[in-house]
Amino acid sequence: MTNNDEGAGIMSAPSRVPGQSTRREEWLRRRRRKAIIIAVVSTVVTFGGLAWLITSSSGWPKVKTIFFNGERFKEDFPEILGYLWVDVKLFLQTAPFILMWGLVIALCRNTRNPVLFPLRAFAAVYTDFFRGVPIILTIYLVGFGIPKLGLLEGDFHFLGFGGNWTSPYLWGPIALVLAYSAYVAEVFRSGIEGVHESQRAGARSLGLSHSQTMRHVVLPQAARRVVPPLMNDLLSLQKDVALLSVLGIIEVFRRATSIKDLTGNFTPLVAAAVIFLALTIPETRLVDWYTNRQRRRTGGSQVV
Amino acid sequence: MNTTTKAKVEIRNVRKSFGDKLVLDDVSLQVGAHDVVCLIGASGSGKSTLLRCINLLEPIDDGAILLDGVDISEPGLDPDPVRRRIGMVFQGYNLFPHMSVLHNITLGPTKVLRQPKAQAVAGARELLDRFGLSDRADAYPDQLSGGQQQRVAIVRALAMQPELMLLDEVTAALDPVLVGEVLNVIRDMRGQGMTMILATHEMGFAREISDLVCFLKDGLILEAAPPAQLFTAPDRSETADFLARVIASGRL
Numbered sequence: 001m002t003n004n005d006e007g008a009g010i011m012s013a014p015s016r017v018p019g020q021s022t023r024r025e026e027w028l029r030r031r032r033r034k035a036i037i038i039a040v041v042s043t044v045v046t047f048g049g050l051a052w053l054i055t056s057s058s059g060w061p062k063v064k065t066i067f068f069n070g071e072r073f074k075e076d077f078p079e080i081l082g083y084l085w086v087d088v089k090l091f092l093q094t095a096p097f098i099l100m101w102g103l104v105i106a107l108c109r110n111t112r113n114p115v116l117f118p119l120r121a122f123a124a125v126y127t128d129f130f131r132g133v134p135i136i137l138t139i140y141l142v143g144f145g146i147p148k149l150g151l152l153e154g155d156f157h158f159l160g161f162g163g164n165w166t167s168p169y170l171w172g173p174i175a176l177v178l179a180y181s182a183y184v185a186e187v188f189r190s191g192i193e194g195v196h197e198s199q200r201a202g203a204r205s206l207g208l209s210h211s212q213t214m215r216h217v218v219l220p221q222a223a224r225r226v227v228p229p230l231m232n233d234l235l236s237l238q239k240d241v242a243l244l245s246v247l248g249i250i251e252v253f254r255r256a257t258s259i260k261d262l263t264g265n266f267t268p269l270v271a272a273a274v275i276f277l278a279l280t281i282p283e284t285r286l287v288d289w290y291t292n293r294q295r296r297r298t299g300g301s302q303v304v
Numbered sequence: 305m306n307t308t309t310k311a312k313v314e315i316r317n318v319r320k321s322f323g324d325k326l327v328l329d330d331v332s333l334q335v336g337a338h339d340v341v342c343l344i345g346a347s348g349s350g351k352s353t354l355l356r357c358i359n360l361l362e363p364i365d366d367g368a369i370l371l372d373g374v375d376i377s378e379p380g381l382d383p384d385p386v387r388r389r390i391g392m393v394f395q396g397y398n399l400f401p402h403m404s405v406l407h408n409i410t411l412g413p414t415k416v417l418r419q420p421k422a423q424a425v426a427g428a429r430e431l432l433d434r435f436g437l438s439d440r441a442d443a444y445p446d447q448l449s450g451g452q453q454q455r456v457a458i459v460r461a462l463a464m465q466p467e468l469m470l471l472d473e474v475t476a477a478l479d480p481v482l483v484g485e486v487l488n489v490i491r492d493m494r495g496q497g498m499t500m501i502l503a504t505h506e507m508g509f510a511r512e513i514s515d516l517v518c519f520l521k522d523g524l525i526l527e528a529a530p531p532a533q534l535f536t537a538p539d540r541s542e543t544a545d546f547l548a549r550v551i552a553s554g555r556l
Contacts, residue, residue, distance in 0.1 A: 201361055202398030202457075206412035206464060207388035216411060220402050 065265075072267040076259050080271050084279070086251040090173060090241040095234060097177045102184030109189055112210070123185070130182035135175075136243055142175035143168055143247040168247035176244065180237055187229045191222035224294055231287040235280050242276075252276070310373055312337040312499045313358065313468060318367035318377075320350075320357055320523075327353045328364070329523040335468075335501060335516075340494055342510035342531075343503045345520035346546065351503035352395075354520075355470045358501065359392045371468070388416055391461030395473040397453045399445040399460070405432070406441040409460045417464065424463070431459045435489055451482030458489050469493065471502040507550055511535050519543045 021029070054060060108116075108123035130138065147166035156165055163169055195218045203213040245254035256272035311334040320328040327350045335341050343351040356362045358369055360376065360383040369377040376386045400408050406428055413424035432438045435455050445453055454474055461469060471490065475483045487509050493500065494513055504510050510517055511531040518528040519540070527540045538544045 198394060198396055198398045199400065201356075202394065202400065203411075204361065204383075205359055205387055205390075205392035205394075205398075206460070207384050207416040208412065209384055212415050216415065217400055221400075224402065 067266045067270055069265055069267040072263065072265050073271055076256075076268040077271045077274075079259070080252055080255050080268055081275060083250065083252045083255045084275055086249070087238070087241050087276075088279070090176075090244060090249075090251065091238050094173045094176045094180070094241070095237060097173075098180045098184055098237065099230075101177060102181040103188055105181060105185035106188035106192060107214075109185070110192055110214075127182045127185055130179050131186070133179075135179045135240060136246065138179045139172065139175040139243055139246060142178065143171045143244075146171055168244065168249050172244035172247045172249055176237065176241065180233065180240075183233050184230065187226050187233060188222065190229075191226035192218055194225055195221045227294070228287065228291055231283075235283060238280055238283065239276055311335055311370070312339070312372065313501070314368075314370040314373075315354075315358070316368045316370065318354070318357060318369065319365045320353060320362065321365060327523050328357065330367070331523070331525055332367075333518065333525060333528065335499060337499055338497045339515045340500045340502070340513050341516045341518065342514040343501065343518050343520055344505075344507065344510055344546075349520040350523040351520055352472050355392070355472045355501060355503055358468075359390050359470055360386055361392075384416075388464060389467050391464055391466035391469045393454070393457050393461050393469070393471045393474050395476050397445070397450075397457045397477075399453055399457055401445050404442050404444055405437070405448070405456050408445070408456060409463045412460065412464045428459070428463055431462055432456075435459055435492070449482060450478045451485045454478065454482075454486045455489050458486070458493075462493070467499065469498050469500045471500060471504075473503050473505065475504070475506055507535070507547070519546065521546070 105123045105126055108119040109127070111117075111120050152165035154165055155163065156167075156170060199217055199221065200213055203217040204210075208216065242251060242253035245251060245257075250258075252272050252275055256268040259268040260266055313333075313335040315331055315333040318328050318331045319326070329350075331350070331354060333341070343354065345351055353362060357364050357377075363379075364377050367377070368375050371386065371389065376383075400411070403411065406425065409428040409431070410421070410424040413419040413427060414421055417424075419427070429438065429441065432441055435458070437452065437455055437459065440448060440452060440456070445456070448456065454477075458471075458474070474490075475486050478486065483506065487506065490500070490502070490509075491513065502510070502514075514531050516528055517531045517534045518525045519534065519538070519542070520526065521542055527534060527538060527543045529539070534543065535547065538547065
């Protein structure tokens with residue numbers, strides 16, 4: 001074998017001309033270009049049509065001054081934005097307790113030991129109850145009802161919020177924790193049950209106990225699985241802290257409504273919506289980024 | 305098999321059903337120390353169930369399973385100390401996908417045997433080295449080939465220094481080219497004197513490695529004999545039929 005070309009002759013594919021694409025590549029490129037053009041045109045037509053429909057309606061000038069009043073927006077936005085911290089703070093105070101309490105409930109539901117049956121029954125009733133009752137009702141009942149019992153008096157100090165034992169800043173977040181942990185518990189439970197039985201068998205065959213298997217093998221995998229649905233719940237929590245305004249907590253939504261009541265203009269509510277979006281959209285992107293990174297790390301084939 | 309010497313594992317009249325389906329029907333078997341026993345038979349014949357029963361992953365309905373003469377199938381007995389002494393390898397590897405190879409292997413020794421981390425890591429590295437996997441210690445299971453994953457699973461079981469290894473169709477999920485590397489690991493374990501019970505479809509390998517081959521059908525050990533006898537002159541016509549089918553499918 002002195003001739004180097006001899007071996008190459010077997011594979012007689014036509015050699016490619018550099019810089020020149022094949023017939024198939026040409027066709028694919030043309031199709032891609034066509035798809036982009038169609039997408040752009042249909043988007044412009046759809047949204048342009050909708051915008052025209054709305055702005056040409058008879059009520060539009062009135063709606064515009066009431067809801068999309070530029071001057072009011074400029075004046076009210078900074079004022080409402082000042083209350084953003086209240087919503088963030090309520091979220092940050094409730095979220096860790098929701099996750100912890102939700103996990104406790106989920107673990108209670110997962111117990112097998114007959115001695116612990118009362119715990120399992122409690123967890124089942126708990127999730128049924130709090131998922132079945134509208135959150136706003138839970139907030140009313142806990143927020144107004146429990147302080148009325150008069151069991152607790154005096155002052156408390158609680159993670160930066162201090163005040164009276166009857167304060168809505170105490171019972172409001174507690175109501176949210178009670179309601180949301182029921183949803184979060186179900187997410188955890190489905191995550192735990194979603195870890196394949198073979199993982200448990202693998203761990204138990206090494207001699208790991210039930211709780212060691214749970215802690216080292218099942219929960220870490222369940223946690224990864226539940227991140228997207230959990231983030232979903234936390235995003236709606238971020239919005240639902242606005243419900244605590246019914247107890248008299250002044251935050252973004254409450255402030256916006258009070259300005260609306262004063263001026264008779266709805267623009268502050270639009271401003272409040274913008275503020276919530278500015279908060280939740282980056283949170284969503286953060287979750288997507290985290291999920292993708294997890295998937296890349298463990299090698300890709302894991303279903304998250 | 306000499307019945308006068310104390311068997312490492314003794315299975316006495318074990319019965320097991322799932323619902324009304326009887327999967328093990330009066331199974332008895334003795335495995336001496338350092339012996340290798342292969343379980344062969346069609347899918348659903350009860351091979352895997354028998355292995356899972358020995359490791360107490362499935363409770364038995366009747367009979368007894370003895371390890372070193374002690375009944376480990378006694379109802380109410382804590383299964384964890386028993387499982388510590390028995391290694392099990394599964395068809396689907398059952399590696400923990402969220403842990404690196406090294407972490408998979410050291411989990412048992414650190415959490416169950418309470419070894420110091422450094423000792424467990426040293427032991428794991430030694431085993432990985434022995435089976436040609438030392439460069440994959442920091443990889444995650446999903447980044448390995450099937451053969452590598454199964455070898456890691458065997459190393460994970462070996463790291464617990466078991467007295468008995470149960471191998472449940474460990475090559476069944478593998479690409480034919482990768483089967484060899486796993487079989488070599490099993491040969492190596494045999495060389496080290498490990499007592500093993502294997503469920504397998506690799507007839508050639510069963511013939512080569514076992515001291516005793518058991519043919520299971522419908523939850524019964526129909527025939528148990530040394531490989532030379534069972535593969536060449538089986539007593540039962542069912543065994544002969546099974547082997548004929550295996551030969552026809554080109555697996556022997």
